[in-house]
Amino acid sequence: xxxxxxxxxxxxxxxxxxxxxxxxxxxxxxxxxxxxxxxxxxxxxxxxxxxxxxxxxxxxxxxxxxxxxxxxxxxxxxxxxxxxxxxxxxxxxxxxxxxxxxxxxxxxxxxxxxxxxxxxxxxxxxxxxxxxxxxxxxxxxxxxxxxxxxxxxxxxxxxxxxxxxxxxxxxxxxxxxxxxxxxxxxxxxxxxxxxxxxxxxxxxxxxxxxxxxxxxxxxxxxxxxxxxxxxxxxxxxxxxxxxxxxxxxxxxxxxxxxxxxx
Numbered sequence: 245x246x247x248x249x250x251x252x253x254x255x256x257x258x259x260x261x262x263x264x265x266x267x268x269x270x271x272x273x274x275x276x277x278x279x280x281x282x283x284x285x286x287x288x289x290x291x292x293x294x295x296x297x298x299x300x301x302x303x304x305x306x307x308x309x310x311x312x313x314x315x316x317x318x319x320x321x322x323x324x325x326x327x328x329x330x331x332x333x334x335x336x337x338x339x340x341x342x343x344x345x346x347x348x349x350x351x352x353x354x355x356x357x358x359x360x361x362x363x364x365x366x367x368x369x370x371x372x373x374x375x376x377x378x379x380x381x382x383x384x385x386x387x388x389x390x391x392x393x394x395x396x397x398x399x400x401x402x403x404x405x406x407x408x409x410x411x412x413x414x415x416x417x418x419x420x421x422x423x424x425x426x427x428x429x430x431x432x433x434x435x436x437x438x439x440x441x442x443x444x445x446x447x448x449x450x451x452x453x454x455x456x457x458x459x460x461x462x463x464x465x466x467x468x469x470x471x472x473x474x475x476x477x478x479x480x481x482x483x484x485x486x487x488x489x490x491x492x493x494x495x496x497x498x499x500x501x502x503x504x505x506x
Contacts, residue, residue, distance in 0.1 A: 289501035
């Protein structure tokens, strides 16, 4: 197991970070690195999102299982707390189960070298309408959505690069969008085994909304501490550009969580 972090981004494109060879996905993005067949990963990454409409909290329990060394199946069970500003909505506040997500990934390309690896995966994320129809994107829309994309990652002991490209289809909503992510980074400590690493993240998320010609660019500054099979994550995400419908706009998000590999 090795850890690799990402440093700086790219101007227009999205950025998603890939950690070390077996530590799992970055804070707000995804990774093509698999942790080995028969392993189970438990993760929580709680998002506290501030918008003009109100403040929303998404707290999922994520269970990832690797049936083989090049495949992952996962289920995300979210708890959502919503607090709408009465000036903008009459939905009030409360806590409920959000939209359940089912994910699958398959690694179709892998090339390893001395202290480096290049990998590609195809992934799908199915958003099931188990939550209330609150119109909170990625939390509780009450609508079915289907995402298909590919993730490419290159990692060495000194740095890492990753990119994700995909499309989210929302047949009954207005969240159809093309997503592009790209990122680079560096670990802050020398690589050791067992893992004892501090990673600094700079993450960008780029979305082009095809139904209403909207556009969003998000930036997240994050930090992660990894020790043995445990990682702890924290990040702050802000909107750099957002030409969107009022209900789709965000002010900032705070992410706090961790993961453990069995």
